[in-house]
Amino acid sequence: MLKLNKVHHIAIICSDYERSKAFYTDVLGFQVIKETYRLERQSYKLDLSLNGQYLIELFTFPSPPPRPSRPEAQGLRHLAFEVDDVDAEAQKLRQHHVPVEDVRVDEITKKKFTFFTDPDGLPLEIYEK
Known part of the structure; x- marks a missing residue:
């Protein structure tokens, strides 16, 4: 290993x-x-x-080739960032005109999270500490 x-x-x-x-x-x-x-x-x-x-x-x-995306394309699924308050950070993203999905709660950890994308559609996540 x-x-x-x-x-x-x-x-x-x-x-x-x-x-x-x-x-x-x-x-x-x-x-x-x-x-x-x-x-x-x-x-x-x-x-x-x-x-x-x-x-x-x-x-x-x-001229990079486009990356196949959603739904659930093979490869890197998303990049997640830890935050203290998902709701507050999601609001900041919206203030920058970044579309953000509804905040959800992870059924296993009970922590809040949500997804958004970078300018090229790379899926990004913020996940509550």
């Missing part, structure tokens, strides 16, 4: 770099660690942290 320490990062390929950069920084509150333009790949790579922890690599590539 491997001895894994933690998830190092999550890589996301976006279709509109500036739109996604604004979403992850201005709406979700990630901080920019480093922004790199790779001329040979015609690609941006944006390293983002959350509360000081390196977490997301946001990429652009020319």
